Amino acid sequence: MSKEWNATLYHQISAPQVSWGKKVLARVKLRGDERVLDAGCGTGRLTRDLLEALPRGHVVALDVSRNMLDTARAYLEPDFGIRVEFARCDLLEMPFECEFDLIFSTASFHWVLDHDRLFRNLYRALRPDGSLIAQCGGGNNLARLLARVARLMKSPAYAKHFVGYRFPWEFSDAETAANRMRKAGFEQVETSLEEAPTKFETAGEFQSFVESVILHRHLERLPQAELRQNFLAELTRQAANDNPPFLLDYWRLNLQGGRV
Numbered sequence: 621m622s623k624e625w626n627a628t629l630y631h632q633i634s635a636p637q638v639s640w641g642k643k644v645l646a647r648v649k650l651r652g653d654e655r656v657l658d659a660g661c662g663t664g665r666l667t668r669d670l671l672e673a674l675p676r677g678h679v680v681a682l683d684v685s686r687n688m689l690d691t692a693r694a695y696l697e698p699d700f701g702i703r704v705e706f707a708r709c710d711l712l713e714m715p716f717e718c719e720f721d722l723i724f725s726t727a728s729f730h731w732v733l734d735h736d737r738l739f740r741n742l743y744r745a746l747r748p749d750g751s752l753i754a755q756c757g758g759g760n761n762l763a764r765l766l767a768r769v770a771r772l773m774k775s776p777a778y779a780k781h782f783v784g785y786r787f788p789w790e791f792s793d794a795e796t797a798a799n800r801m802r803k804a805g806f807e808q809v810e811t812s813l814e815e816a817p818t819k820f821e822t823a824g825e826f827q828s829f830v831e832s833v834i835l836h837r838h839l840e841r842l843p844q845a846e847l848r849q850n851f852l853a854e855l856t857r858q859a860a861n862d863n864p865p866f867l868l869d870y871w872r873l874n875l876q877g878g879r880v
Contacts, residue, residue, distance in 0.1 A: 623710075627687035629832050631663040631695075633825075636818045637833075640872055641666040641726035644755045645673075647876075653677050654721035657745060659711060659754070660684075660728025664692030670724060671700045682707040682714070712737050716745035722753065729756035729875070730789045735797070739804035746879040752806065758873025759813045761791045762834065765868060768858055769838065772851060781841045788837045797875060806877030816870040826866040827856045834868075 645666060653676040658667045661681035670679050681696070681704055683689050689706050696704050709715075711732050723742055732738045742752055773782045792800070794811040801809045820826040831839065831852050842848045859866050 623684045624687050625685050627663050627691040637727040638665050644726050648753050656722045657720045659725035662688050664695045679704045682709055684710050714741045718747050721750050725754040733790050735800050739801050743805045751878045754875040755872050758791050759793050759871040761871040801877045807880050809877040812874045814872050816872045818868045818870050820866040823856050827852050
């Protein structure tokens with residue numbers, strides 16, 4: 621599967637992710653001089669908030685997508701200069717060791733399938749007394765939408781294109797996540813799940829978000845534009861009949877722990 625995104629569009633329509641991320645960031649206590657890793661920075665909208673809270677600090681904005689990093693660089697570098705640097709890297713291949721006071725991440729970890737290795741890498745990247753504060757999809761995240769997607773994938777029009785397709789997310793429950801974090805070495809671990817239902821006003825807004833933010837890996841398997849549009853149109857039609865319509869049943873997994 622490709623690791624690239626339509627970063628320009630994501631920057632415009634990622635308001636739900638930014639809203640959740642701001643709530644997570646509000647829980648972060650900073651002196652203002654820390655060195656922070658934004659693990660899965662996307663287009664940098666939350667990285668900007670981090671940098672503004674770190675007038676004497678430094679942020680490494682990391683993402684696996686070149687498109688995301690190019691957009692983040694154009695968005696951040698003019699205002700923050702050398703206080704932000706950019707790293708294109710898979711979270712499972714991070715080279716950092718004892719480098720960060722804080723690792724911050726939202727809406728990224730669920731795209732990583734090996735969470736045991738992920739948490740080991742994050743723990744290794746922290747300095748002693750450093751902290752991880754993060755949020756990602758978890759639990760029954762998008763269960764209604766993904767059940768519809770699974771049925772559609774098996775239908776005659778699409779089934780041959782999804783042979784051998786691997787589910788692209790890890791939606792952990794809170795207890796499993798806590799156990800994985802402790803196994804990696806984290807202490808003072810806190811995890812929890814919270815509902816985050818997200819409603820869209822129109823069919824067009826719903827379809828654009830689902831296409832660009834949720835199902836872009838699925839849609840890469842469909843070779844013709846007509847197939848992709850029909851796939852999305854059917855999901856949008858079903859969502860229009862929900863009460864309320866165009867509601868995505870998001871769940872967020874909160875993660876917090878430290879390195880002693």
